[in-house]
Amino acid sequence: MFELIQTDKETKARRGRLTTAHGVIKTPIFMPVGTQGTVKTLHPDDLLDLGSQIILGNTYHLNLRPGLDVIRAAKGLHQFSTWDKPILTDSGGFQVWSLAKLRKISEEGVQFANHLDGSKMMLSPETSMEIQATLGSDIAMLFDECPPYPCEEKYAADSLALTTRWAKRCKEWHEENASKIVPWMTEPSLLGESPMPQPRQLAFGIVQGSSYAELREQSAKELIEIGFDGYAVGGISVGEPEHEMIRAIDNAVPHLPVDKPRYAMGLGTPPQMLEMIARGVDMFDCVMPTRVARHGLAFTEDGPIHIKNKEFEFDQRPLTEHTHPSVARFSRSYIRHLWRAKEMLALRLLSFHNLHFYLRLMQQSREAIEAGTFAEFKDTFIARYNSHKEQ
Amino acid sequence: MFELIQTDKETKARRGRLTTAHGVIKTPIFMPVGTQGTVKTLHPDDLLDLGSQIILGNTYHLNLRPGLDVIRAAKGLHQFSTWDKPILTDSGGFQVWSLAKLRKISEEGVQFANHLDGSKMMLSPETSMEIQATLGSDIAMLFDECPPYPCEEKYAADSLALTTRWAKRCKEWHEENASKIVPWMTEPSLLGESPMPQPRQLAFGIVQGSSYAELREQSAKELIEIGFDGYAVGGISVGEPEHEMIRAIDNAVPHLPVDKPRYAMGLGTPPQMLEMIARGVDMFDCVMPTRVARHGLAFTEDGPIHIKNKEFEFDQRPLTEHTHPSVARFSRSYIRHLWRAKEMLALRLLSFHNLHFYLRLMQQSREAIEAGTFAEFKDTFIARYNSHKEQ
Ligand SMILES: [Zn+2]
Ligand SMILES: [Zn+2]
16 A cells, blocks of 8 residues: 655665555655645646645544534535545544544543534544544544643653553444445445545554653654554644754654655645654655645745745746646746735635645655655755745 | 727627737727725636736735835735736726715815724825736726716716826826836836837726716717827716716717727626627626625526525536536535634635626627627527516
């Protein structure tokens, strides 16, 4: 299901192929985030145009709205959103942590008041996996507890032990029940003409352990013993400084099996992703490309630019030389005008451009690994990206 | 430049071909409104997908923002917005009337404080035509005074006399100066490989006269004597009841030459447009399809529906049976979810759908005129559209 094609000689960067029910993903890969069943401002055809191989869906949000009854009536998230390629769903744990109020963690799971109407809800290993099976994602994430940063060692150790116990329950529930619920497994008509390349929902574990090397190692080993289709590094991108984030990866990845995909959750900036690829990470997701677009920011090889800036008033150049033709046809001058006039097309073009930038960076990385030039590519990219840092 | 192809036997509906610098327009036609140099939420490629033959640009808005320096640097509105098909620009008169503060009308023109920063500006027949030449639209509208509704006969008569004097100044300025300013006339490199089908900017007159039949007739005759490439009926869609709007058309159209296009400004609902077509009107524009989309409304053959309504929660059908495939792939259930989740894709899909509905109605009208079945088509459409009126 995961085929390791090549490992870089100079770094730990890898190329691989991950086979899911809705298609094969070439790694390293960035996954655009479709929190509410849509990647903000974009049509599924735009995502195909961009060469998106897989997108994310959000368990916490989709369970609240539209709710599982609506998803079930549509026969799963693929059909509901008309996205016919792979989907990964997170477990909802991170959103319960960051959005919900009045959280109460117990052995059973997390009780909380949701952020929409404050009503009381429960997420547990079993309910999270059941929601993800109902959504019918290609890859489900286990339900974990995500400790805050900074975090005492005692808290991190207890949290990790709980995450491991929950991981076992997730795995058990998934093995027994997923095949009865995942819509494209229970509704053969949705399988299309040919059999699916991977006829079951995959499940990924999440390595926790905060900033403690021994705990990261312990977490990895305990999850591997339970056995998952891939392994994420969690508890990063929670407000820690960048060197801590990289240390978390350094502490976790060496203990993960080489023949399974590795996923750094919620990352990152373009240089951060290249640093992670160099450490053997295969998969990324981040709301940044679409979120910063809504603040007028466009990624370029020379670092991000703010399109609202006066300097672009008469600038007839496209956002970047290599952006997608669908955006490259517009001048910075025009996009700045759209931004100032509060036209939605501005957000759409910036979102499209930023995702193109991220996906292109992954393609360039795959090509550089293949050519044996990844280390050089990474260093050149990062040097140029950082040399123009905004004053 | 306008070729009348066919006139309906039963009604006064017509089919025609209007040749402009950027292409030929088949009439009757609806023109999507791109107030600020973009049709809200849509990419120019979407407009091509929809079969838009011509769009509108707004003189008042574009002159304020981005301003003419920016448009000039881009060599006109076509290049700035990357829309390579016909553009019609209004004169700004209507917006000065409805948006600006502290208007002061004189023989010279209108002085006003703009709605963005309140600074004092002047629009006159000459400046309006100069802005429209700088934008480089294919069709420029003369600068008129748009009387309010209701309006005393004395006011309407004086206003009309002023509009006629302004029409003369517009025509004079246009004949002397437009060819020196319109970017695709002064920059031969913009003309492309082959010569343009219509190598100059067209200018349309606007018939005023409020609700007074004699004034409408007088206005039409005075404008025809000056001589324009087409004639609009103005001063409608300003808050008057529907029968007054239709009476304004009835009072004006019979006095217009058959061999020139006729344009009903700022109209209307689908039934209203069919009524106008039956009265010999060729061209329409209206912000309604995109504006009501932003309120969650979708046009259907059975009248408009509000996508937010609970009844669509599980509705797996597309918005309408005949909508564009790019929207038809989504269920009402999904679009309702997007709407409730405040996702921009909802506004984009509803805008796209509503424009498709309007443009398809024009195509159906052209086909019905050609087949000699327009009267029947109109009556059937209106009966069905109105029979399901929301309670
Ligand atoms: Zn992020
Ligand atoms: Zn209107």
